[in-house]
Amino acid sequence: MRKKVYITSLILIVMILIGMYYPLPYYVTEPGMAKDLEPIIKVDNGYKEKGNFMLTTVRMGRANIYSYIGAKLSKYDELNSVDEVLGKQVTEEEYNAEQLYLMQGAKLNAIEVAYRKAGLPVQYKYKGIYVIHVVPGMPADGKLQAGDRIYKVDGQQLASSQEFIDLVGKKHAGDQVTLTFLRNNKTQTVQLKVQPFKNEPNRVGIGISLVDDKEILVDPEVSVKTDEIGGPSAGLMFSLEIYNQLNKEDYTKGYQIAGTGTIDPDGTVGPIGGIEQKIVAADKAGAEIFFAPNVKGGKDSNYPAAVKTARDIHTKMKIVPVDTFDDAINYLNKLPNK
Structure with a gap:
């Protein structure tokens, strides 16, 4: 009898472990968090605020049996196939590297927007290129990996990503770099020895996708510590927090203000994914105002879905459509002090 109980218990444990650790060919996304930005962003001698600007996130992870079932039962959890998330040739490491780079780009754009709006100069220092993707079967395969930062070609310091492309592109098949x-x-x-691309036999290369790595130079200095948070969707909220610390006037007016949206160097706010989940996260964190990318009411606008979700969860949070950084500032200028 004891042996039978032992075997049954062992089988149950194995089944539970398989359910927990056996990955399914899906990713689950669910509402993440709404996080105060003041502890994350520090402008030297920056001004304090009574309220808070908050970034919102979506939590994503590889599905197991339990999270798959949970996603099927939850209205605000989503399932996407591995191919939908990564594509056919991108590895998980490459995807993560790209997301971290996109976050880095969001920081740079947010700093530039905020400092220029405050009338302060902005300069850039070029540092090299980041490897985002390595093409299978090309010379870089197995030699370079996503996240590597290349800063010299044949001993020559790089001044731009275009210079890298030009230097490698001038070589002939079989030449060494x-x-x-x-x-x-x-x-x-x-x-590495350069070789022709399969789809472009007249062009040679080493087989990498690349992006610029550059450092922004501003005074006063600013630091943005995001740890392992990836993606570009916090750009708008970064820019608002930075601008607020640069100004004596407190644009939070004492409110809890969440939001999302990419930010371009010219202040344009772009759409993002997972708006429904971010509305849920912001509401749980007690946000009173939420900035949603509007894209001038176009088909990519996040605003309608944000309003619908806010209505569905019966939140009192005010959903505000924005097309630009200035739209958000203009709204805050008109907001009464709490």
Whole structure:
């Protein structure tokens, strides 16, 4: 009898572990968090605020049996296939590297928008290029990986990503190129032979997708610590928090203000994914106002879905459509002090 109970218990434990750790070919996204930005963003000698600007997030992870069932039962959880999220040739590591780069870009754009709005100068220092994707079967395959930062080609310091493309593009099939790069803060060197691309036999390369790595130079200095949060969707809220710390006037007016949206260097606010889940997260965190990308009422506008979700969850949170950074500032200017 004891042996039978033991075997049954062992089978149950194994089944539970399989359910927890066996990955299904799906990703689950669900409402994440709404996080105060003042502890994350620090402008040297910046002004304090009575309320808060908050970024909102969506939590995403590889589905197991339990999270798959939970997503099917939850109105605000979503399931997407691995191919829908990653595409056919992108690895999970490459996807994560791209998301972290997009977050870095959001920071730079937000700083530029806020400082220029405050009438302060902005300059950039070029540092190299980031590897985002390595093409299978090309020379870089197995030698470089997503997240590597290349800063020299054949011993020559890079001044732009276009210079990298030009230097490599001038070579002929079989020519060697020496790359100096950083990986995990350690300098490495690799020598590769360029070869033609399968779909473009007249063009040679090493087989990487790349983006610029640059540092923004501003005074007063500003730091934005986001740890492992990825993606570009916090751009608008970053810019508002930075601008608020640069100004004596407190644009929060004492309110809890959440929102989302990408930010371009010219202040344009772009659409994002997961607006419904971010509305839920903001409401749970006690936000009173939520800025939603409107895209001038176009088909990509997040505003209608944000309003619908707010209505569905019976929140008192005010949903405000914005097309630009200035739209948000103009709304806050008219907002009465709490």
